Amino acid sequence: xxxxxLKDLMIHELKDIYNAEQQITxxxxxxxxxxxxxxxxxxxxxxxxxxxxxxxxxxxxxxxIGEKSxxxxxxxxxxxxxxxxxxxxxxxxxxxxxxxxIACAQRVEHYEIAAYGTACTYAKQLGMDDVLKQLKMTLDxxxxxxxxxxxxxxxxINIKAQK
Numbered sequence: 107x108x109x110x111x112l113k114d115l116m117i118h119e120l121k122d123i124y125n126a127e128q129q130i131t132x133x134x135x136x137x138x139x140x141x142x143x144x145x146x147x148x149x150x151x152x153x154x155x156x157x158x159x160x161x162x163x164x165x166x167x168x169x170x171i172g173e174k175s176x177x178x179x180x181x182x183x184x185x186x187x188x189x190x191x192x193x194x195x196x197x198x199x200x201x202x203x204x205x206x207x208i209a210c211a212q213r214v215e216h217y218e219i220a221a222y223g224t225a226c227t228y229a230k231q232l233g234m235d236d237v238l239k240q241l242k243m244t245l246d247x248x249x250x251x252x253x254x255x256x257x258x259x260x261x262x263i264n265i266k267a268q269k
Contacts, residue, residue, distance in 0.1 A: 116228035117173055120164065123221045124175065126183035127161050130214060133187045141207050142200035145258055150211070153251050160244045167240050186213050201266035208259045215252040222248060 109115050134154040138147050168175040190210035198206065222245040229238040 112228055113171075113232055116225060116232065117171065118178060119221065119225050119228065120167060120173075121176060121178040122180045122182075123218070123225065124161070124164050124168075125178055126180040126218065126221065127157055127164065129180065129183045129187055130157050131161070133190060133214075136194065137190065137207055137211065140194045141204050143204045143258075143263060146204055146207065146263065149251075149254055149258060153211075156247055156251070160247065163240050163244055167237050170236055170240075171234070182217060183214070186210070186217060189213070199267070201263065201269075204263045205259065205267040208255050208263055212252060212255050215248055215255065218248045219245065219252065 109118060131154060134150050134157070138150045138154075141147050141150065165175045190207075190213075193206045193210055194203070196203070196206070222241055226238055226241045226245055229235075229241055
């Protein structure tokens with residue numbers, strides 16, 4: 107795809123995000139399996155459900171802009187997930203693994219926050235209010251997930267891992 111203008115760049119970014127979300131749906135079940143914390147397991151399950159809705163939302167965005175729902179291979183998310191898989195293969199105390207899983211999940215969230223934030227900026231600049239509304243909804247969900255992970259870490263997981 108040749109990038110001739112801001113709309114082309116936004117479409118490219120959306121395809122990258124679309125693929126990233128699909129990769130996340132495959133990684134979250136592995137992370138759920140690796141955690142010993144019921145609270146963290148529930149947070150991962152809830153985010154998996156939200157991610158599936160976000161993919162549906164992206165399908166609507168692609169439809170709105172007259173593009174095919176497909177993804178550019180998101181190499182950044184692939185790398186973040188590979189790091190998480192590597193971490194999960196480490197021999198670690200259960201509470202330390204839970205703290206590591208939160209760190210891995212927050213790397214995912216921070217990438218998504220950056221990607222959706224950029225896509226929102228492009229949609230706003232292009233006057234695509236319907237697209238902006240959909241993307242902003244997802245951006246807000248990603249921020250809430252990041253905040254929840256921080257809360258879980260600070261209120262219990264990191265305290266247990268400290269001992």
